[in-house]
Amino acid sequence: MADILAYIKSPIEKELKIFEDRFKDSVKSHVPLLDTIMNYIVKRKGKQMRPLLVLHCAKLFGEINEATYRGAALVELLHTATLVHDDVVDESNMRRGFFSINALWKNKVAVLVGDYLLSKGLLLSLRNKDFKALEILSTAVEQMSEGELLQMEKARKLDISEEVYFEIVTKKTASLLASCCGIGANSTKQSEETLNHVIAMGNAIGIAFQIKDDLFDYGDNKVGKPTGIDIVEKKMTLPLIYALSVADKGERRDKIRIIKKNKKSKSEIKEVIDFVKRNGGLEYAQKRMLEYKSEAEDLLAKIPGSGDTSYILALISYVIERRK
Amino acid sequence: MADILAYIKSPIEKELKIFEDRFKDSVKSHVPLLDTIMNYIVKRKGKQMRPLLVLHCAKLFGEINEATYRGAALVELLHTATLVHDDVVDESNMRRGFFSINALWKNKVAVLVGDYLLSKGLLLSLRNKDFKALEILSTAVEQMSEGELLQMEKARKLDISEEVYFEIVTKKTASLLASCCGIGANSTKQSEETLNHVIAMGNAIGIAFQIKDDLFDYGDNKVGKPTGIDIVEKKMTLPLIYALSVADKGERRDKIRIIKKNKKSKSEIKEVIDFVKRNGGLEYAQKRMLEYKSEAEDLLAKIPGSGDTSYILALISYVIERRK
Numbered sequence: 001m002a003d004i005l006a007y008i009k010s011p012i013e014k015e016l017k018i019f020e021d022r023f024k025d026s027v028k029s030h031v032p033l034l035d036t037i038m039n040y041i042v043k044r045k046g047k048q049m050r051p052l053l054v055l056h057c058a059k060l061f062g063e064i065n066e067a068t069y070r071g072a073a074l075v076e077l078l079h080t081a082t083l084v085h086d087d088v089v090d091e092s093n094m095r096r097g098f099f100s101i102n103a104l105w106k107n108k109v110a111v112l113v114g115d116y117l118l119s120k121g122l123l124l125s126l127r128n129k130d131f132k133a134l135e136i137l138s139t140a141v142e143q144m145s146e147g148e149l150l151q152m153e154k155a156r157k158l159d160i161s162e163e164v165y166f167e168i169v170t171k172k173t174a175s176l177l178a179s180c181c182g183i184g185a186n187s188t189k190q191s192e193e194t195l196n197h198v199i200a201m202g203n204a205i206g207i208a209f210q211i212k213d214d215l216f217d218y219g220d221n222k223v224g225k226p227t228g229i230d231i232v233e234k235k236m237t238l239p240l241i242y243a244l245s246v247a248d249k250g251e252r253r254d255k256i257r258i259i260k261k262n263k264k265s266k267s268e269i270k271e272v273i274d275f276v277k278r279n280g281g282l283e284y285a286q287k288r289m290l291e292y293k294s295e296a297e298d299l300l301a302k303i304p305g306s307g308d309t310s311y312i313l314a315l316i317s318y319v320i321e322r323r324k
Numbered sequence: 325m326a327d328i329l330a331y332i333k334s335p336i337e338k339e340l341k342i343f344e345d346r347f348k349d350s351v352k353s354h355v356p357l358l359d360t361i362m363n364y365i366v367k368r369k370g371k372q373m374r375p376l377l378v379l380h381c382a383k384l385f386g387e388i389n390e391a392t393y394r395g396a397a398l399v400e401l402l403h404t405a406t407l408v409h410d411d412v413v414d415e416s417n418m419r420r421g422f423f424s425i426n427a428l429w430k431n432k433v434a435v436l437v438g439d440y441l442l443s444k445g446l447l448l449s450l451r452n453k454d455f456k457a458l459e460i461l462s463t464a465v466e467q468m469s470e471g472e473l474l475q476m477e478k479a480r481k482l483d484i485s486e487e488v489y490f491e492i493v494t495k496k497t498a499s500l501l502a503s504c505c506g507i508g509a510n511s512t513k514q515s516e517e518t519l520n521h522v523i524a525m526g527n528a529i530g531i532a533f534q535i536k537d538d539l540f541d542y543g544d545n546k547v548g549k550p551t552g553i554d555i556v557e558k559k560m561t562l563p564l565i566y567a568l569s570v571a572d573k574g575e576r577r578d579k580i581r582i583i584k585k586n587k588k589s590k591s592e593i594k595e596v597i598d599f600v601k602r603n604g605g606l607e608y609a610q611k612r613m614l615e616y617k618s619e620a621e622d623l624l625a626k627i628p629g630s631g632d633t634s635y636i637l638a639l640i641s642y643v644i645e646r647r648k
Contacts (some may be wrong), residue, residue, distance in 0.1 A: 031470050033477040085435045109476065111409045111435060116469035118442065122462040131455060138446040145440035146355050152433065153357040 004318045005047070008311050012055050015064045019051050023073045026124055027117065037113055041080055047322075049209075049315075050075045050180045056312050057184030057198055060305035068187035070124055071133045075180050077121035078137060082144070085114040133183045136199070140179035147171025158256055160236040162245070166207070173213075174206025181205075185305075194304055201303070204296035209319045211289040214238050218273060218282055222323040228269040234259055238288065239281030240272070246279050293320050328642045329371070332635050336379050339388045343375050347397045350448055351441065361437055365404055371646075373639075374399045374504045377529075380636050381508030381522055384629035392511035394448055395457045399504050401445035402461060406468070409438040457507045460523070464503035471495025482580055484560040486569070490531070497537075498530025505529075509629075518628055525623035528616045533643045535613040538562050542597060542606055546647040552593040558583055562612065563605030564596070570603050617644050 009016060027038045054072040058064050125134045151168045154160045160168070181202030182195050190198075214237035219226040230237050240259075244252050255275050258268050276282065296316050300309050333340060351362045378396040382388050449458045475492045478484045484492070505526030506519050514522075538561035543550040554561050564583075568576050579599055582592050600606065620640050624633050 029470060031473050031477065034470070034473050082439075085439065109473070111438075112469045112472050112476075114435075114439075115406075115409065115465065116473070118439075119462050119465035119469060122446070122458070123466060126455060126459045126462055129455070131450060131453070134446070135450045138443050138450055141439065141443035142447060145436050145443060146353060146358070148436050149355050149358050149433070149440070152436075153355065 004314055004321070008052060008056075008314050008318065011308075011311060012052075012059065012064070015055055015069075016048070016051065019055065019069050019072045022069050023076055026073050026077065026120055029116070033109075034113065034116065037109070041084070041113075049177065050079055052315060053177060053180035053202065053205075053312075054184040054187075056315065057181045057202075058187045059184075060198075060303060060307040060309065060312070061185055061190055061194075062188035062307075065187060067128070067130060067133070068184060070128055070130055071183035071187050072180075074121045074125050074130070074133060074137060075176070075183060077117045077124070078141065079176065081114040081117035081121070084110050084117065132186050136179045136182040136186065136195075140175040143171040143175035147173075147175070155234060155236070158234065158236060158259060160241060162238070162241055165236065165238055165241055169207055169210045170203065173210040174203045177206035177209065178202035197299060197303060201296050201299035204292045204299060205316055205319055208289050208292040208296065208316070211238055211285050211292070212320050212322065215282065215285055215289070216324070218276065226270075226273050228273055231259060231269050231272050232264060238285040239276045241281075242284040243276040243279035243281035247275070251275070289320055293317075328638055328645070332376060332380075332638050332642065333372075335632075335635060336376075336383065336388065339379055339393075340372070340375065343379065343393050343396045346393050347400055350397050350401065350444055353440070357433075358437065358440065361433070365408070365437075373501065373533075374403055376639060377501060377504035377526065377636075378508040378511075380639065381505045381526075382511045383508075384522075384627060384631040384633065384636070385509055385514055385518075386512035386631075389511060391452070391454060391457070392508060394452055394454055395507040395511050396504075398445045398449050398454070398457060398461060399500070399507060401441045401448070402465065403500065405438040405441035405445070408434050408441065456510050460503045460506040460510065460519075464499040467495040467499035471497075471499070479558060479560070482558065482560060482583060484565060486562070486565055489560065489562055489565055493531055493534045494527065497534040498527045501530035501533065502526035521623060521627060525620050525627070528620035528623065529640055529643055532613050532616040532620065532640070535562055535609050535616070536644050536646065539606065539609055539613070540648070542600060550594075550597050552597055555583060555593050555596050556588060562609040563600045566608040567600040567603035567605035571599070575599070613644055617641075 024042055027042065029035055029038070051072040054075060055064055055068060058068040058071075121137075122134070125131075125137075147168050147170070150164070151172065154164055154168070178199045179202070182199040185195055185198040214230070217227050217230045217237065218239055221227065231240070236259075244255065247255070255272055258264060258272055261268070293316060297313065300312055300316070303309065348366055351366065353359055353362070375396040378399060379388055379392060382392040382395075445461075446458070449455075449461075471492050471494070474488070475496065478488055478492070502523045503526070506523040509519055509522040538554070541551050541554045541561065542563055545551065555564070560583075568579065571579070579596055582588060582596055585592070617640060621637065624636055624640070627633065
């Protein structure tokens with residue numbers, strides 16, 4: 001896996017470094033507390049899926065330029081803001097059912113830091129007149145918050161159909177990755193039609209990415225053992241939704257009863273995992289994931305750009321083959 | 325007071341109604357949970373300081389137009405997002421030192437709803453190419469989060485000098501009111517110089533507004549009795565900062581010791597209030613407030629617009645005379 005990632009990064013190593021420097025510069029403030037937090041955040045470097053998509057989608061059409069770097073920084077500022085806002089409800093604190101004063105302060109700081117990052121991203125784009133990039137990203141933000149809230153609403157009743165699942169995943173996860181592709185292409189000044197084509201590709205990549213994440217819970221991960229975390233947290237993911245839809249009424253009722261429990265024993269979690277496996281939930285989710293992979297590849301093949309598509313092709317493979 | 329407000333609203337009643345309708349339209353979503361929350365939020369109508377400033381600052385220069393309404397909606401969306409984000413740390417929950425699962429869910433929803441409102445405001449402006457309005461507002465957002473974080477950082481040590489106080493107030497409170505003035509004027513297409521002039525006026529109004537808020541705590545309010553809430557919450561406001569700066573070393577140390585306490589008795593709170601009064605904290609804060617009032621009036625008098633300035637003049641009086 002590290003090899004695929006290294007291959008994907010190989011043609012844009014210099015550019016990734018420039019992006020990282022720009023990103024660090026963009027979060028500098030006059031407030032010491034803020035700088036301390038920012039330094040901490042900047043160090044938590046993940047898979048860099050988003051900057052990789054922005055840079056490579058620019059390279060499909062032309063040269064990576066200043067607008068590309070700003071676009072990548074904009075997306076990363078937003079993504080970081082979302083991560084920081086997500087920290088507001090820390091699951092472990094939630095499960096224990098109480099919060100310390102410190103945790104509450106942390107909450108308040110998290111919201112403010114998130115808002116600060118959003119404003120930084122906004123100003124960076126506005127001052128450079130990257131209006132189209134901002135519009136693409138704002139649409140993603142709208143979708144992401146709608147998706148999260150839809151998920152929360154549906155989660156309480158556990159009544160998530162496959163259709164609702166795909167709506168949530170499209171809005172919550174895929175929209176941001178799609179916007180990365182759009183922002184990258186847009187930095188080389190492409191037509192609305194081309195942008196929509198690239199955004200559709202990003203959308204398919206994003207859905208495949210989320211289904212892969214769902215499968216991690218059932219043992220398709222680095223450790224090779226099911227974690228069952230989604231089940232503990234009552235998250236209705238594709239493997240489970242499918243298994244419930246094909247099970248008979250009695251078993252369905254029985255499994256939903258377990259999932260609804262606030263405290264589940266290890267054997268109960270195992271029971272649900274076995275139920276999903278027995279009813280073909282994993283195969284079905286894999287099948288759907290591969291469909292979205294193909295869709296992304298087809299859209300990539302038909303892209304009107306003249307650049308080398310092999311790196312994005314590798315990135316699509318990485319999305320469904322990664323182990324974490 | 326109700327009379328002044330009615331006078332201020334009188335020439336723009338029709339326009340305020342149009343603004344309210346636009347605002348309601350702008351928060352419609354496809355998510356039932358979100359719509360329920362939005363209905364609740366839309367009903368909590370406050371003093372409408374922000375839309376009043378936007379509309380009147382447009383009217384100073386020309387006709388209130390579609391860009392003015394969008395500008396007012398943009399500011400109100402942001403302001404509402406901040407209020408919702410502020411709900412994340414509910415002081416009463418914080419004082420009790422624990423949080424229920426329900427409160428935590430509320431937290432999560434608050435962050436998401438806040439983000440959703442921000443994205444709505446962004447999209448409204450971007451789709452209508454109100455780029456200057458967005459830039460004015462984003463600068464305010466950056467300042468507001470910096471101001472909040474600066475306040476949190478300083479609050480822990482209670483080492484807020486008058487200089488730091490004014491930095492926090494300028495960023496935290498005044499920047500948004502200043503942006504209202506700028507956005508209103510900008511909707512009638514004014515020069516950068518005029519915008520800066522109007523923004524400076526809004527800034528002075530905002531600082532006077534915050535000093536007035538500080539004075540409420542010491543009895544200058546509807547009920548006519550000191551509330552002492554800022555003292556309970558260890559907030560260093562101008563009357564207290566001044567009193568501490570003129571008191572002798574021993575008394576200063578003694579009062580800081582009381583303020584630092586997590587639990588304060590009624591008599592301790594009264595002791596601090598009396599200390600502030602005895603040392604001329606209220607007179608000093610009033611003096612500074614009136615200086616900012618005069619500054620705002622001077623700037624208003626020198627504004628190059630041709631509209632009737634009497635309504636904004638009334639609004640400036642309202643800011644320092646209101647009882648809540």
